[in-house]
Amino acid sequence: MNNLSPPQAAHLTDIPDTVKVFVPAAARAAPSSTLGATAWIRKNMFSSVPSALLTILGIWIVYTVLNGFIGWAWTNAVWEASSRRDCLDKVGNAGACWPGVVVWIPNLIYGLYPKDEVWRINLAFALLIVWLIPLWLPKVNSKVAIGLSMVLLFPLFASYMFMGGEKGAIWTALIAVGLTGFLWTVLTAVTETLWGVPVLRLVARKFGATTAEAESRIGQVVLLALFGVALFIVFELDFVEVRTRVWGGLFLTMVISGFGIAVSLPAGIVLALGRRSKMPVISLLCTTFIELFRSVPLITILFMFNTMLPLFLPAGVEVNQLLRAIVAVCLFASAYMAEIVRGGLQAIPRGQYEAASAMGLGFWQSTALIIMPQALKIMIPNIVGNFIGLFKDTTLVSIIGLLDLLSMARAVGQDTRWIGLFIEPFFFITVIYFVFCFAMSQYSMNLEKRLNTGHKR
Amino acid sequence: MSAVEKAVRREPVIELIGLNKWFGAFHVLKDVNLRVYEGERIVVCGPSGSGKSTMIRCINQLEVNQEGTVIVGGRRFSKDEKANSDIRRDIGMVFQSFNLFPHLTILENCTFALTWVKQMPKDEAEALAMEFLKRVRIPEQARKYPMQLSGGQQQRVAIARALCMRPKIMLFDEPTASLDPEMINEVLATMIELAESGMTMVVVTHEMGFARKVADRVIFMDQGEIVEEAPPELFFARPQYDRTQLFLSQIL
Ligand SMILES: Nc1ncnc2c1ncn2[C@@H]1O[C@H](COP(=O)(O)OP(=O)(O)OP(=O)(O)O)[C@@H](O)[C@H]1O
Numbered sequence A: 001m002n003n004l005s006p007p008q009a010a011h012l013t014d015i016p017d018t019v020k021v022f023v024p025a026a027a028r029a030a031p032s033s034t035l036g037a038t039a040w041i042r043k044n045m046f047s048s049v050p051s052a053l054l055t056i057l058g059i060w061i062v063y064t065v066l067n068g069f070i071g072w073a074w075t076n077a078v079w080e081a082s083s084r085r086d087c088l089d090k091v092g093n094a095g096a097c098w099p100g101v102v103v104w105i106p107n108l109i110y111g112l113y114p115k116d117e118v119w120r121i122n123l124a125f126a127l128l129i130v131w132l133i134p135l136w137l138p139k140v141n142s143k144v145a146i147g148l149s150m151v152l153l154f155p156l157f158a159s160y161m162f163m164g165g166e167k168g169a170i171w172t173a174l175i176a177v178g179l180t181g182f183l184w185t186v187l188t189a190v191t192e193t194l195w196g197v198p199v200l201r202l203v204a205r206k207f208g209a210t211t212a213e214a215e216s217r218i219g220q221v222v223l224l225a226l227f228g229v230a231l232f233i234v235f236e237l238d239f240v241e242v243r244t245r246v247w248g249g250l251f252l253t254m255v256i257s258g259f260g261i262a263v264s265l266p267a268g269i270v271l272a273l274g275r276r277s278k279m280p281v282i283s284l285l286c287t288t289f290i291e292l293f294r295s296v297p298l299i300t301i302l303f304m305f306n307t308m309l310p311l312f313l314p315a316g317v318e319v320n321q322l323l324r325a326i327v328a329v330c331l332f333a334s335a336y337m338a339e340i341v342r343g344g345l346q347a348i349p350r351g352q353y354e355a356a357s358a359m360g361l362g363f364w365q366s367t368a369l370i371i372m373p374q375a376l377k378i379m380i381p382n383i384v385g386n387f388i389g390l391f392k393d394t395t396l397v398s399i400i401g402l403l404d405l406l407s408m409a410r411a412v413g414q415d416t417r418w419i420g421l422f423i424e425p426f427f428f429i430t431v432i433y434f435v436f437c438f439a440m441s442q443y444s445m446n447l448e449k450r451l452n453t454g455h456k457r
Numbered sequence B: 001m002s003a004v005e006k007a008v009r010r011e012p013v014i015e016l017i018g019l020n021k022w023f024g025a026f027h028v029l030k031d032v033n034l035r036v037y038e039g040e041r042i043v044v045c046g047p048s049g050s051g052k053s054t055m056i057r058c059i060n061q062l063e064v065n066q067e068g069t070v071i072v073g074g075r076r077f078s079k080d081e082k083a084n085s086d087i088r089r090d091i092g093m094v095f096q097s098f099n100l101f102p103h104l105t106i107l108e109n110c111t112f113a114l115t116w117v118k119q120m121p122k123d124e125a126e127a128l129a130m131e132f133l134k135r136v137r138i139p140e141q142a143r144k145y146p147m148q149l150s151g152g153q154q155q156r157v158a159i160a161r162a163l164c165m166r167p168k169i170m171l172f173d174e175p176t177a178s179l180d181p182e183m184i185n186e187v188l189a190t191m192i193e194l195a196e197s198g199m200t201m202v203v204v205t206h207e208m209g210f211a212r213k214v215a216d217r218v219i220f221m222d223q224g225e226i227v228e229e230a231p232p233e234l235f236f237a238r239p240q241y242d243r244t245q246l247f248l249s250q251i252l
């Protein structure tokens, strides 16, 4: 290589036959002072005198608070007593009085729901969980259909389990539809896991269907048969009526927020699309609705629905108080959700619509298949944030006299035996709220991570 | 065969007649008339803001013109969105910003319209998409997501995606404008191959090398008007208007 002429003089013709080979240098380990726990502590907690002081102050505060709290909640706490008086006699105010909470736990969870009927609630929630499990099973392909069937059909069937009572012909049919959805979900989850085919198609093939048309025809017959089975089961069911005014506690909180969550997302999507619509009347209607409900506090809406709605309805039409609260919560949550969805839609570049429409997709197809999936993905943190807010906001229904978790906690301190016992039940429900909200927030982060394919490198 | 001979022998596949468009009060396109014949390659150039994008987007009605008529493949765009969607299936479009769908894999990007618009069975659509991905030389990236690809690769995927629909016409709006020099060539090579296969193409670009090599006609636009229209040899050697000369002197 030494005999190469200087670069200036090099012509294309005298490029040498041998070319230098570039060999990248091997990576070296990072200096040891930047690795390990000690280094981390030194860097993040004691890097300077003020930082060291802050660290020590922080540790001291955490220690004092925890120490005081553990003393109250554990070391000095009373676990066995028959009344608050007992507790006070034993430890005074130095320790918590847990027996009051323990005795009240069934009520904190189910409100005044009759003890003998509580299994119905448990069963319904167990079914809900079974309905949800396929959404996590990797081999199940019909996740969208299962998810939709759950949101749409579970309420039909659960509301009968919760309410019980007389069921007319239509009501019976609706409950059976709900149950059919459940049966279909379970069977599909099983067949897709074992054979990779949804149950309807599997049965259709067993009967010799070869074309897609024949498959769907036999599939419909199978679905009808399932409905028949469901109808038979529903006929056999005979639940005592439980009036909604005795529903309460965590159960009621979950019913209200469950409805709110299930309704607000689709309604929010519809409202947001309506607001962006090019048709002025629709856009104006949606905008008015959204702005109206967003500018009024939830509590006002609850009061309005509770006291004023009956005035507008024709005499004799009675709308259940719980239903009124649920409607109010749903409308309120939908308005907020609409704005979140609109924000998400705005973040999607126009080029995405253009590319879709240039390929011949219509508005609805591109919205449902291209825009929404991307928008919803960006919106997950906000949507779940809204759900968490909604879950906590349901405490406001206690003001119109519904016995949600917060009302039940307050009721403990009014029980003659546990008079004045407030802190302990409040602490207990704080833990419940925390568990639910934290779970939702963790789930949202998990979801974000799993779906995070497109937007980041 | 010159462009003129073609004009005599064939029906135009794209016809813009008396096109006028305004953005608010701003007159973007002024009486634009254009005919493109089957198999013709048109290159459109002109200064920024001259209305090149707007014109090419009028061809598939991503922009709606207020006056004038757009006829593609003998069918005229109208108010009927459904009919318009049908016409658009015959027109592939490639954008400056690629506009791949980031939540779908490369393969899904390509099969998407096949399954949802043409209702093609999944395996058939995938086979077809793979064929076109091979043609743009990135079959090995099929399972990746768009963001994992380089700009040049993304643009080639965008071309393959458009080709999957088997369009009769391809529109390109500055397909290489947002690419690094190294990648411009790989995209241009793909486009040249496409041109050689006889596809009717309308390309907005400032790559004059490309224009020289494949264009049948070069169109120069300024201030919403078609100023000059000529075969490339003539266009570059003897532009008729001072405005064209000035523009060429700036970019060549
Ligand atoms: N959606 C719009 N609303 C209002 N004005 C617009 C819109 N799109 C384009 N314009 C304006 O119309 C004119 C022509 O735009 P167009 O994008 O067609 O130009 P172009 O020739 O493609 O320019 P470039 O080379 O920068 O892409 C520009 O002045 C631009 O500002």
Ligand SMILES: [Mg+2]
Pocket: B052, B053, B054, B173, B174
């Ligand atoms: Mg442009």
